[in-house]
Amino acid sequence: MESEDLVKQELEELQKQLGKKQKFEASVSSLKCLLQCSYPSASLSLRQSFYSVICRVATVLKSRYTAPGFWNAGLGLFELAYLLVSEPSEKEHLKACIAQAREHLHLEDNPSLQASQFSDNQAHRGYLFEGHLTVDPEPPQPQWLVQSNLLSTAATLFAAESSQASAANETTQEDAANMLQDLINRLEEVVPLMVDEGTVAPRAPPASKEVVAKLPVITLTEEILATLGKDAECAICRENLVLNDKMQELPCKHTFHPPCLKPWLDEHNSCPICRYELQTDDHAYESWKEREKEAEEERKGAENAIRGGEYMYV
Secondary structure, eight states: OOHHHHHHHHHHHHHHHTTTGGGHHHHHHHHHHHHHHHSSTOOOHHHHHHHHHHHHHHHHHHOOOOOOHHHHHHHHHHHHHHHHOOOOOHHHHHHHHHHHHHTTTTTTSSSGGHHHHHHHHHEEEEEEETTEEEESSSOOOOHHHHHHHHHHHHHHHHHHTTTSOHHHHHHHHHHHHHHHHHHHHHHHHHHHHHHHTOOOOOOOBBHHHHHHSSSOOEEEOOHHHHOTTTTOOOOOOOOBTTTTEEEEOOOSSSSEHHHHHHHHHHOOOOOOOOOOOOOOOOOHHHHHHHHHHHHHOOOOOOHHHHHTTTOOOO
C-alpha cells in the first residue's frame, strides 16, 4: 500500500507539471513509464488516479497547446492507456482522444499509412529544449544517461518492494537495492571523468539586452510572404505567418514573432534555427569564444602544414 501511495504522490506532481509548457513533454513521458510499470498491478483507486491524470493531459492539449510536438506526446500516452484500461467508458473516451490527436496531426486521412506517418513525424519533429520547441529532431540520449535512468527506476522499484517484503526476503532485496545504488554512484563518478577528457564549452549566457533591443522589427507584406512561401511559419510557436505580422529579424535573417523570440533570447544567445550567436554581456564567455576561435585557426593551420616543415604557416 505504501508503494501505491508513492505512485499517487508522483501522479499528483506530474499533474501539476502538465500546466507548465516547458515541462509538458517530460511529464507525459514520465507518466507513460509510470503507467507501463504500475498500472497492470494497481488497485482500482490507483487506476482511477491514472485515468484522471490522463484526462487532464487531454484537457490541456485541447485548451492550451497546439504544437504538433505536444500532440505527438499525448497520442503516445492515449494509445498506451487504451491498451491497458478495461473499463468500457474509459476505453471509449480514450478512443475519442486518440481520434482527435490523429486528426490534429493529420493522420486520419489515410488509415493504412497512420503508423508510418506517425513514426516519420516522431523522427523528424522538433523537441522541447529548455521550454522551447526546436526545429531539428531530438538527438538520441547518450548510453550512459539511458543506463543511469534505468538503474534509478530499478532502485526505486526495489526500495518500494522491500518495504512490503516479508522478513525472510528483506535482506536479499535490500542487498539488491544497495547494489543498484552503488552502480549509480559509480556512474556519477565516471561521467565527470568522461567529460573531462574533452574540451567542455561553458554554458552560453543570454544574448546582450542592448543587442536584442536593437534587433529590427519588420512588417510582413504580400511581397515578403510570397518570398517566404505559403506555408511559412514562426519556428518557435509554429503558427503560420499572415499579412501585417510583426516579425523580429536576427542578423542571420531568420525572423520570429517578437513575443516568441524574447523568452528564447532571455535564456539563449543564438538563433533557434541556425544557432547564429549574438553577443552577450558575459565577458568571460566572450573571451572564451575568442580563445576558441584562435585555437581553431591554429588547428586548421597545423592541419595544412606539410610534415617536415617544408612550408611554414602563420
